[in-house]
Amino acid sequence: MRLKITSVITIILLILCILIIDWNSAIGTEHPVNSRSKNNENAPPELSEPKMTPSSGDIYTLFSFTVHYYDVNEDEPKFIQLMTGNKFYNMELMSGELAWNGTYGCNVTLIEGEHTYYFITSDNLHTVITENLTTPYIKKVAESTTEESGGWLIWIVFIIVVIVLIIIFITIQWVKKRSKSAQPEGTISIAERYKTNPSSSVDTEPEEIKKLKQKMGISKETGVEYRCYKCDTVISPDFDRCPKCGEELSF
Numbered sequence: 616m617r618l619k620i621t622s623v624i625t626i627i628l629l630i631l632c633i634l635i636i637d638w639n640s641a642i643g644t645e646h647p648v649n650s651r652s653k654n655n656e657n658a659p660p661e662l663s664e665p666k667m668t669p670s671s672g673d674i675y676t677l678f679s680f681t682v683h684y685y686d687v688n689e690d691e692p693k694f695i696q697l698m699t700g701n702k703f704y705n706m707e708l709m710s711g712e713l714a715w716n717g718t719y720g721c722n723v724t725l726i727e728g729e730h731t732y733y734f735i736t737s738d739n740l741h742t743v744i745t746e747n748l749t750t751p752y753i754k755k756v757a758e759s760t761t762e763e764s765g766g767w768l769i770w771i772v773f774i775i776v777v778i779v780l781i782i783i784f785i786t787i788q789w790v791k792k793r794s795k796s797a798q799p800e801g802t803i804s805i806a807e808r809y810k811t812n813p814s815s816s817v818d819t820e821p822e823e824i825k826k827l828k829q830k831m832g833i834s835k836e837t838g839v840e841y842r843c844y845k846c847d848t849v850i851s852p853d854f855d856r857c858p859k860c861g862e863e864l865s866f
Contacts, residue, residue: 625659660686660740662734664697665748673754674727681709681720682734682745688715690738695719699750701734706734725753 664683672678680697691714695706704721711717730750736743841850843857843864850857854864 657690657740658686658687659743660690660692660715660736660738660747662736662743665734665745667732667750671751673756674724675756676753677722678722678750679719679720680704680706680724680732680734681754682706683718684715684736686715686738688738689713690740691715693737693739694720695714695734695736697721697723697732697734699723699730700725718832725750727753727755835850 641709662682662684664681666679666681668679668681669676680699682695682697684692684695686692697704697706706718706719706721708714729752731747732750733747734745737765738859841852843850843860843862844849845862846857846860848857850864856863
């Protein structure tokens with residue numbers, strides 16, 4: 616009796632071991648979520664999260680366009696491109712270590728106006744295109760930039776004018792101070808003497824000039840120059856004869 620019970624228990628344990636082995640093998644052969652479908656069909660890639668940054672700008676702004684690429688079959692993209700302004704731009708992997716699951720992007724400038732854009736890709740079997748999106752109106756020159764530059768220009772001109780006026784004022788004061796310090800103490804300039812007594816005559820002509828004029832026959836009172844009427848030599852009024860030709864003179 617005891618032998619029969621032992622045999623039954625042994626048979627039951629063997630059956631349980633067979634069931635456990637079959638269950639583990641079934642789990643091991645099950646396809647993962649991201650593997651190919653059971654009928655071996657290749658699914659098309661997916662493009663998601665299309666973005667354009669910054670959201671506004673002008674013709675000088677560098678806009679960044681990005682889109683996320685994912686392929687359930689882990690197929691790398693043959694190409695990913697941005698189409699805008701009737702031009703195609705190649706996009707490169709910007710974030711993510713896997714080419715079949717990452718964010719692609721490119722940087723472009725746009726002309727003035729409003730533009731449409733979309734993304735296109737292929738995994739050699741399927742071609743996927745996103746819906747058309749619209750950019751904001753691209754300005755020729757940003758208004759804020761123009762206003763800021765104009766304000767800075769006004770301030771720069773104002774500061775330059777103030778500096779020039781200060782330099783002129785300092786220069787004038789320095790010249791006045793220098794002219795006063797150059798005049799010896801106790802002396803009065805000719806202009807000051809004339810201001811104090813306009814009727815007084817100020818003889819500032821040096822003695823050498825007086826003698827030269829007298830020798831050349833120039834009258835101090837009239838400023839007339841005397842010459843010999845025969846040889847045209849300059850003479851003095853006190854000459855009796857011309858020192859050059861010897862002609863007798865009379866005044």
